Amino acid sequence: MKKAHAVRVTSLDVARLAGVSQSAVSRALTPGASISDAMKRRVTEAAEALGYTPNVFARSLITRRSDFIGVVMGEVTNAFYAEVLDRLGRSLQKRGQRVLFAGAPLDAGPDQAVQELLHYHVAGIVITSATLSRDMAARCTAAGAPVVLLNRKPPPGEASSVRCDSVDGGFLAGDLLARAGHQHFAFIGGLPGAFSSKERERGFAQALATHGKAIAVRADGGFTYQGGLAAARGLLRRSAPPDAIFCGSDEMALGTIDAARVQGLRVPHDVSVIGFDDIPTAAWEGYRLTTIRQPVERMVERTLEILFEQIKQPGSKRVVQQIAGELVVRGSARLPAGYLAATG
Amino acid sequence: MKKAHAVRVTSLDVARLAGVSQSAVSRALTPGASISDAMKRRVTEAAEALGYTPNVFARSLITRRSDFIGVVMGEVTNAFYAEVLDRLGRSLQKRGQRVLFAGAPLDAGPDQAVQELLHYHVAGIVITSATLSRDMAARCTAAGAPVVLLNRKPPPGEASSVRCDSVDGGFLAGDLLARAGHQHFAFIGGLPGAFSSKERERGFAQALATHGKAIAVRADGGFTYQGGLAAARGLLRRSAPPDAIFCGSDEMALGTIDAARVQGLRVPHDVSVIGFDDIPTAAWEGYRLTTIRQPVERMVERTLEILFEQIKQPGSKRVVQQIAGELVVRGSARLPAGYLAATG
């Protein structure tokens, strides 16, 4: 059984064992410091022998930098964001960074959470909950902590952002539905103020316009299953119910499918449904939801790429990037004639 | 527009403004330090005027304690754990603690993640991924960081644990199914080595034995939808297929329901299915899964209670607590005759 050293080993201990100065130890463990290979090896060996790791607090006290990356997230219970967090965590762990997790009340915005993170001299911040205020963005810049927003409205100022191209994604959905010959189109949005939801609706409307159609009716479902279910129920009970419904998120689309089934409607025979996200549940046998996939992996990767670029190169220009969504054809929407033949 | 002080305000600044010593400032912000009310007020006012907050690194460097709580979690993408994290985050935020999030590779165990957390002098650790090794548990104790495991096998040694009573939960499921008159019982477990899964199976078997029955066949589904689907497909294709399936998790139960439907079986008419967890999806219209609910809220609350007790009172005895699960009757399992009348 290994002994549990309660006594902490410091750089001085390592220095003594290696027979060098304490600052040499520091340099040996600082990438890019000017130190000879021989010295470096000597120190490294002594450090390993003692099981030494630098005290993160002493280090951060001086450098004013930590290896924390702050993650501000509103809804971990949303499958899409759970996956974002999962991938974020793995990537950061691999790069030797730590995740300082901050839930943000959806109603209050991320400002307070960000303020707290700043106390910990986070190296950077990823926000997925809502848009940052201009004031807080400025504070992050002043504190030297670059910010990247994921799937949020690019805030005014210097914060970067990565998002799935919602307009384009909405267009994909609208185009498919229109070409399949549907006549009455409905859109179910998330929260009235949500930027991504509005963009998805816009793209949807644009595609319909291309075909001389328009959104006949809309409702909001708060991005949740229950909300989507309720919204769809209302829509489908109208005297002229829609035969094509595009939802701003998969959860709402799944609720929509269930609402249709409860009313005895067949999907997609009586009504076509398309979602947005491609969460795992969308692929379940019970739903087989046709949807617009957000390429989470690439989005997260790009987010971190930008973040680390800015960390390494403070003051570099902000980047506002869109990544294309991708139509995933399953069974919840009728297809245009000859569609399968055309796409192979 | 507020000015973004790039210059940090230190306790010395506050001391100067208040006309007191720097150590007085420290004492004013340390609960339980010996200081007069007048002095405390004076310092507090100056601190507020300057927007002062102590440098967490300098503080932790001395005290060897941070306000981080480490959370080691394997599967955020699992709806049950997403909810755990969500609640954990909210509660901790409320108590002024920060969440240091560490994903743990399921295959590697939590030891490495815990080791990393210890570097940050976390005040405590919550683990939901797998059981801690005895060695690492000892190291946590040595480092003064209490550990509470959530829904994991209580490790040998001093770590506390809170879990849903799986034996009892399994019993509930078995009892209901047996009393409803089913004849062929199947169990779908998670991973072969998973403690909670084994306990659920044991309780299930015990209940069946009470009625002179037994588990006829079993399979493993890795706790996932796809795994449950595949496992159930195999089970239902047997020459003597089960008419009652108890699954070690809701996701697998949902997969089981879909597997049954794909084969043209009606649930619960042809086969009854019961899950475990009560994740939000279990309540969806498309499934209406009868399941054993884990009272997440209480479990998380109790976990934190124990953790903070141990933080406040180092060396206090470990607690191993079980919290009862609760049968949630929906539509995926046939009920014993007169059941509804009897339960009101």
Place this chain on the structure above:
DNA sequence: GTGAAAGCGCTAACAG
């Protein structure tokens, strides 16, 4: 109860 002084363990500027 209060101030002065001594570090916590480390990085970074400075000589050599």
Place this chain on the structure above:
DNA sequence: CTGTTAGCGCTTTCAC
């Protein structure tokens, strides 16, 4: 390239 030196901002003795 290497050692010496000076703090980072705070908590915590120690005198008074």
